[in-house]
Amino acid sequence: MKDLAQRALDTAVKKGASYVEARIEDVRQRYLSTKNGQPAQVRDSQSYGLGVRVIAKGAWGFAATDVLTPAGVDKAAARATEIAEASALCKKEDVRLAPEQKYVARWEAPCRIDPFTVPVSAVIDLLLKVDAELRRVPGVTLAEAQMDFRRIEQLFVSSLGAISFSGSEIQKRSYPNSFGGQYQTKGYELVEELNLVENARRVAEEAVALHQAAQCPQGVADIILDGSQLGLQVHESVGHPIELDRVLGTEANFAGMSFLTLEKLGKLQYASEIVNIVADATPAHGPGMGTFAYDDEGVPGQATPIVQNGRFVGYLTSRETAAAIGQARSNGTMRAEGWNRIPLIRMTNVSLLPGSGTLEALIADTQDGIYFETNRSWSIDDRRYNFQFGTEIGWEIKHGKRTRMLKNPSYGGITTEFWNSCDAICGRELWTLWGLPNCGKGQPMQTMGTGHGASPARFRKVKVGVAYSE
Ligand SMILES: [Zn+2]
Incomplete structure (x- = not known):
């Protein structure tokens, strides 16, 4: 494998490239689901190939192949160089990269139980047990349970030096409160930690009870968001606007621009003083979907302050965009969905750092408010400025007590x-x-997993209302 990657470098340099990187990836995925007491889907897939990205005549070129032979690799490397030379015909200026060092490294995410060694029948059995628990509650008409496992092995070399790493990334879904479950960079032990069967009954009972619940009132209220909803709030209203390629206008798909123009860096009071947000890819931050040792430009994963005591202090950058705004170094956020895609700036683990105190104490301290849990819908404008979120469930808070359940709750703001x-x-x-497995960006669209740490938090005087009417 290493010989082929090295060959891609040599060939591209011979053809005239001034910078080359080659990525070989082997991605294995398994998805299993059940629906109303029956297995629904069992999918197993593997994708294996090589991508070459080059700079020639001051412009980028990219090509990929799944023909992993010397001839196949030569062809891809030559093609990437030709594409760069063609792109150079319409360049405005030469691509400049922020400097980076050479590394030789190997990294593997901790994984105690390889989920691909767990028999499919055992996973389906567990899902069916959850399913049976859900349907034991009268009034439940649709019970669905799913798990999604992914393993990524990657070899990266560049003409700067060479690094290699192999990662292992496994995710699953279940009751947990988030956008379709919980996903982390871990082994099958995550499934065991989540106590799926034990939580199924409560979730089913809440689903049934929601039919009888009152609609969320309309108006302005103090609100408390649970950690998973807040994780998504961070993703949409902090994580996306800090992507520097969007700010610079090179990536505008999928609500892809940003209100965070360059003059705001270091100046804008993004949030109140208690708010601290980081973009942290290091394993010390946790087993997130944005945890890795090196990005797809060979830059080490880093912990970057984004919001410090409420002040906006950092973008997510690449070597090219860091250089474009005069920063000394990329903060290492370039990732590609697979071997046949170019890397883009992607969120790592963009997390709200914790404060102090329990949820009970926070509710007790709230006179009149609404507690929101588990995302159901979201919308946000292109500049990531006006947003509205709906959650699956809400609870009214009166005089410091959680009282009646509310259905179809939504909140919105600037x-x-x-x-x-x-x-x-x-x-x-x-x-x-929390893990978000399906952040979309680029064209062709690339799906990426991102991580978002959060604990529940309170926001004062927020617009609330009904997200759906039935
Ligand atoms: Zn996203």
């Missing part, structure tokens, strides 16, 4: 006003690193 209204963040004990 990104900076909303974040500046944050006046309490719960403690480390409630902080969870």
Whole structure:
């Protein structure tokens, strides 16, 4: 494998490239689901190939192949160089990269139980047990359970030096409160930690009870968001606008621009002073979907402050965009969905750091409010400024007590006003690193897993209302 990657470098340099990187990836995926007491889908797939990205005559070129022979690799490397030379005909200026060092390294995410060694029948059995628990509750008409496992092995070399690493990434879905479950870079042990069967009954009962619940009132209220909803709030209203390629206008798909123009860096009071947000790819932050040792440009994963005491202090950068705004170094966020895609700036683990205190204490401290849990819908404008979120469930808070259940709750606001209204963040004990497996960006669209740590937090005087009417 290493010989083929090295060959891609040599060939591209011979053809005239001034910088080359080659990525060989082997991606294995398994998806299993059940529906109303029956296995529904069992999918197993593997994708294996090589991508070559080059700079020639000052412009980028990219090509990929699944023909992993010397001839196949030569062809891809030559093609990437030709594409760069063609792109150079319409370049405005030469691509410049922020400097980076050479590394030789190997990294593997901790994984105690390889999920691909767990028999499919055992996984289906567990899903059916969850399914049976869900349907034991009268009134449940649709019970679905799913698991999704992914393993990525990658070899990366560049003409700067060479690094190699192999990662292992496994995700699953279940009851947990988030956008379709919990996903982390871990082995099958995650499934065991989540106590799926034990939680199925409560989830089913809540689903049934929601039919009888009152609609969420309309107006302005103090709101508390659970950690998973807050994780998604961070993703949409902080994570996306800090992507520097969007800010610079090179990536505008999927609500892809940003209100965070360059003059705001270091100046904008993004949030209230208690708010601290980092983009942290290091394993010390946790087993997130944005945890890795090196990005797809060979830059080490880093911990970058984004919002410090409420102040906006950092973008997510690549070697090219860091250089474009005069920064000394990329903060290492370039990732590609697979061997046949170019890397883009992607969120790592963009997390809200914890404050202190329990959720009970926060509710007790709230006179009149609404507690929101588990995302159901979202919308946000192209500049990531005006947003609205709906959650599956809400609870009214009256005089410091959680009272009646509310259905179809939604809240909305303006990104900076909303974040500046944050006046309490719960403690480390409630902080969870949530995984979002399906962030879309680019054309052709690339799906990427990102991580978002958060504990519940309170926001004052937020617009609330009904997300759906039935
Ligand atoms: Zn996204």
